[in-house]
Amino acid sequence: MDTEQRLDELREQALDKGVVAGRGADVTGGPIPRRAGYYGEPVVRPPVWTWEIPVYFFVGGFSGMAAVISLVALTCDRGDVGMTALLVAAIGAILSPVLLTLDLGRPRLFLNMLRVFKYKSPMSLGAWIVFAFGTCVIPGLIALELHTQHMFGDGMDHFLKILAGLLVGGSACLGVLLATYTGVLLGATVIPAWFLHRILLPIHFGTAGLGSAAALLELLGHRIAPLYVLGFLVAAIETALWIWLEINKHGAADRALHEGNAGWLIRGGEFLSGPLALILRLTNLVPLAAISFLFGALISRFGWIEAGRVSGRDPEAVFASQR
């Protein structure tokens, strides 16, 4: 365009609108800012958590639910499955506090988590659940191993059996909480994309945990009917949860779940652990279904944390959630 013509145009625009918008001249939509809130600054703070937390959600999920599968399998005379499940749970019980500690701003003070018990803080309850779960699962595994190897005499063996039973029972009770409390942890915050879905989150995390535990056991060689049925059930539930999430939209308030990278991570995760796992299972490709579910469960957790980050930075989401 002719430069003189451009200048005339700018003058007209200035006279007409009282403001000329253009690169370098319009930092905030000035002279009077038109963006929502205060220059688009966040109203609440986005989470500071890094990769350790979604991975912990994943590990805590399968490890907690593996403990439940272990208890049920042991009581239903499937000692082989029960033993592997307890081993999976024990590995998760060791990894979980490590991941949690790595994410802390001051990892050397991690024991301060056990300084107080606050039932109104899911973070406090969670720390106690992880701690108690570890102290049940690992001795439980040792007791069970000693019992199955018949290392000691009859009296001691009987005692070990009772002890293992108690510890595995405790692990199972704590395990379901470990797999689901993470949903409460996200749900009871000020981040709109999270608290608006505080009912869905524990169901999703619990289901993903159960499915991941079943999938891992299947991949470890236990191709048995109960695990197949569970895998089928969780994939169906994940599909339903995905539909629920797509229907239950809150407009600007939870748009982080449906837009951008976070939206694609959640959608991708739900696709892998929902419909795809279901189809693969129906076509009898069980190992592929298990792998698909595991990846889906992991990706969707990253998606939820990323959505929280986007949602926390979005002042309009906060305002919309409070109107």
Next chain:
Amino acid sequence: MIGEGTHSTNQRRHNYVQENVEVGFFTDPTVCIGCKACEVACKEWNEVPDDGFVWSGNSYDNTGHLGASTWRHVLFVEQDRQKGGQVVGSVTQSILPASLEPETGLRGGQECLPHDDPFRWIFLSDVCKHCEEAGCLEACPTGSIVRNETGTVFVQDDVCNGCGYCVVSCPFGVIDRRPEPLPNAGGAFKCTFCYDRQKSGLVPACAKVCPTESIVFGRLDDLRTRATNRLQELRQHGYQDAQLYDPQETSVRGIHAFFLILGEPEAYGLPPKPQVPTIYLKSAWTSALVTSIAALIAIFCAFLFFA
């Protein structure tokens, strides 16, 4: 006259900590001159590290928002609305009720230009609200965050392990984890209400230095009375959209550092209906427990009926 000079509660010694008196800040933007003395005093007294020098382009505000290393933050709000007692067009206007303003011509006895664009520039010093029901305090798993004798919320830095849960539990986006490589990185930080100064009978640094008493420190009940009076005074003088920002009707149940604002809270980056996230616990835990029981039943059924 606004302000009481050396007689103000901002300059007097006190025994609030020893006497367990509930204290607060009342911040009034209509007398704030945007000098940022509060920001500087806060940084200097509390030895808060600088967190970068960035030109924001947002009016005169290069601080951005409250955070781990910003405990006072002066907002510069630009609005296309009339404000009393401000330069409009080329003529200084006296404080006059908006209803008495003539369409054109005379205003306050003085002649003014017919094309006076409505515009106002508001300065407000933002700070931790020290909620009655504090999200950060409820969320803290280490017991690092406590309520002290004067009813304010305090982070014990030596206890905090930096879990970051308070960050997503503050309805006002105040507290944050300090990133590397700043000093004392990893912990959560926010306004201490100058607890150290208060214990010695001194006034918080920001209130002490405020030249116009836009920030007033004192007994919470006194401040609430003062704020109500000030609000009435402003309304009488044509500030029709003045209101107090002290969310007592939401689950936050009121704040110790409250504000007088002109217009809507959103323009100041303040949430219109802040909620303490503990109110979501009941429904979330119900969901978690139902899921847990359902999972147990599902696993049992799977092993019983499909063995």
